[in-house]
Amino acid sequence: xxxxxxxxxxxxxxxxxxxxxxxxxxxxxxxxxxxxxxxxxxxxxxxxxxxxxxxxxxxxxxxxxxxxxxxxxxxxxxxxxxxxxxxxxxxxxxxxxxxxxxxxxxxxxxxxxxxxxxxxxxxxxxxxxxxxxxxxxxxxxxxxxxxxxxxxxxxxxxxxxxxxxxxxxxxxxxxxxxxxxxxxxxxxxxxxxxxxxxxxxxxxxxxxxxxxxxxxxxxxxxxxxxxxxxxxxxxxxxxxxxxxxxxxxxxxxxxxxxxxxxxxxxxxxxxx
Amino acid sequence: xxxxxxxxxxxxxxxxxxxxxxxxxxxxxxxxxxxxxxxxxxxxxxxxxxxxxxxxxxxxxxxxxxxxxxxxxxxxxxxxxxxxxxxxxxxxxxxxxxxxxxxxxxxxxxxxxxxxxxxxxxxxxxxxxxxxxxxxxxxxxxxxxxxxxxxxxxxxxxxxxxxxxxxxxxxxxxxxxxxxxxxxxxxxxxxxxxxxxxxxxxxxxxxxxxxxxxxxxxxxxxxxxxxxxxxxxxxxxxxxxxxxxxxxxxxxxxxxxxxxxxxxxxxxxxxxxxxxxxxxxxxxxxxxxxxxxxxxxxxxxxxxxxxxxxxxxxxxxxxxxxxxxxxxxxxxxxxxxxxxxxxxxxxxxxxxx
Numbered sequence: 001x002x003x004x005x006x007x008x009x010x011x012x013x014x015x016x017x018x019x020x021x022x023x024x025x026x027x028x029x030x031x032x033x034x035x036x037x038x039x040x041x042x043x044x045x046x047x048x049x050x051x052x053x054x055x056x057x058x059x060x061x062x063x064x065x066x067x068x069x070x071x072x073x074x075x076x077x078x079x080x081x082x083x084x085x086x087x088x089x090x091x092x093x094x095x096x097x098x099x100x101x102x103x104x105x106x107x108x109x110x111x112x113x114x115x116x117x118x119x120x121x122x123x124x125x126x127x128x129x130x131x132x133x134x135x136x137x138x139x140x141x142x143x144x145x146x147x148x149x150x151x152x153x154x155x156x157x158x159x160x161x162x163x164x165x166x167x168x169x170x171x172x173x174x175x176x177x178x179x180x181x182x183x184x185x186x187x188x189x190x191x192x193x194x195x196x197x198x199x200x201x202x203x204x205x206x207x208x209x210x211x212x213x214x215x216x217x218x219x220x221x222x223x224x225x226x227x228x229x230x231x232x233x234x235x236x237x238x239x240x241x242x243x244x245x246x247x248x249x250x251x252x253x254x255x256x257x258x259x260x261x262x263x264x265x266x267x268x269x270x271x272x
Numbered sequence: 273x274x275x276x277x278x279x280x281x282x283x284x285x286x287x288x289x290x291x292x293x294x295x296x297x298x299x300x301x302x303x304x305x306x307x308x309x310x311x312x313x314x315x316x317x318x319x320x321x322x323x324x325x326x327x328x329x330x331x332x333x334x335x336x337x338x339x340x341x342x343x344x345x346x347x348x349x350x351x352x353x354x355x356x357x358x359x360x361x362x363x364x365x366x367x368x369x370x371x372x373x374x375x376x377x378x379x380x381x382x383x384x385x386x387x388x389x390x391x392x393x394x395x396x397x398x399x400x401x402x403x404x405x406x407x408x409x410x411x412x413x414x415x416x417x418x419x420x421x422x423x424x425x426x427x428x429x430x431x432x433x434x435x436x437x438x439x440x441x442x443x444x445x446x447x448x449x450x451x452x453x454x455x456x457x458x459x460x461x462x463x464x465x466x467x468x469x470x471x472x473x474x475x476x477x478x479x480x481x482x483x484x485x486x487x488x489x490x491x492x493x494x495x496x497x498x499x500x501x502x503x504x505x506x507x508x509x510x511x512x513x514x515x516x517x518x519x520x521x522x523x524x525x526x527x528x529x530x531x532x533x534x535x536x537x538x539x540x541x542x543x544x545x546x547x548x549x550x551x552x553x554x555x556x557x558x559x560x561x562x563x564x565x566x567x568x569x570x571x572x573x574x575x576x577x578x579x580x581x582x583x584x585x586x587x588x589x590x591x592x593x594x595x596x597x598x599x600x601x602x603x604x605x606x607x608x609x610x611x612x613x614x615x616x617x618x619x620x621x622x623x624x625x
Contacts, residue, residue: 090377118582121567122575164305202415209417210552210564227420229553233436235429242417251413 012260015253026070033061035068036217054238065219077200080138088146093177096154108144134213142196153185187265191258198254221247284591295579350573359577368454370558375476377482384487389494413490420481420553434477437554493535497528537593541586
């Protein structure tokens, strides 16, 4: 998003703190309750001093599960983003010319016409339904964005003087692509990667909400929201609300950081 | 003109063939054995072989491919592995249920997006614009199912305005006499307006969910597009000539029309995939939830049929879009009518100034 004006530094610092802090807290903090142990004596308890976020329908502690879910959701989102970067960026950098490049772009276009969630669900189910399959499916869906973005960068920078100079002194195409073009376009790629991580979190949660790629009783935010749905309808909001809040907090933080990076790039470019 | 539309249709047909190939390949080339999925983990090899023969899965790859292509083009999408009912018939009876909330939802999204995006562009940099941008950021950070749950919690649980998310008909509703098999159409045909009203009442929250979810990106596109045009020389000229604001707006809109229409078709394609989520939240008996069920069970013909129908619908959307854009733009219209190739849009947008 092209935000006008400067992004607030306090907000950006807070967002960065969430992105760095939440995984650390999830890894380091000793959980007050076992996130996987159902307790038949404490089913559907509202938040109190012992159960900070209350308990769900199986009597499991929502606070412990929300943090435990971060250990699964965040690495999957990160891995999916990394994989789509690794696949999409080189493809885009080299797809600038020739028949193969044209064909690749038509395939990328065709992806936009397909029902994405359905494709993801189909491929996860056919591959078996584990966490690695979720990573693959999200990467398949996200990679075309990086192809399009890095191709656009390559096309616009190809005619620049320094790329011409690099070609003239005999740099290999690989060196031109990565050392000269990508290095001058990594900002936009970084912004897109941050935004992709945010939308990947939402997509993972949507898939888990639909019951795809989850291994109960291991908690994920999407699966927890799905479990808490029936309680929410009865008015017992906490089992669904806290994992939702955690997920939205991370997604919003990633979006804010992406906006801040974009602002910074714009300022640097204007200063030139 | 007719020649132009025919050439578009030919391209669409070729893409359709590609789509059929994709839906065939998607399921055939990936691992996973439908016979095992059907019979369970403990099936004997003889049972697996029998099921494979019954489903035609023991034939060579090319034979299966050509057979599939032929059947699909004749409109036969096969039978569900589990229920045995024809996939094409299932889709036709469920599609109206999905369209009942999908079409009004998208229209709502267009109206909200258009109005708020225009308002924000005219109030650029002021409070209304800033709150619009903030609202769009919040909405776009929210996955569709979260929005649906939030609306359910507010309007059903807290305010008791909306009905429970228990499907399209309540147990008290008497289904209309069966004519087409699709309940909303049958209800209209039988003239049961109270039933139609009840269906629409239950569709209200899905419609609002769709409307809000897609209004955010659309409104953002409207705002960005209008901002660029409103600062252009031709709009300055139009204003200097003393045209009324409504006329100026009309001219500004005609410049961003093409990109907005392209975006609408993209939204339409995305809404089809969002249908699976909406229907699972609201227990809605449409194509989305049904196909999701098929996917989770590994029902291959259902998966193929759904991918095919959704892809073909998006394709049709793109063909209609292309034709409309060409017809609405005088620069391309004359060329299209003469049957020549459509020229690239000129780089400078400020032609009229």
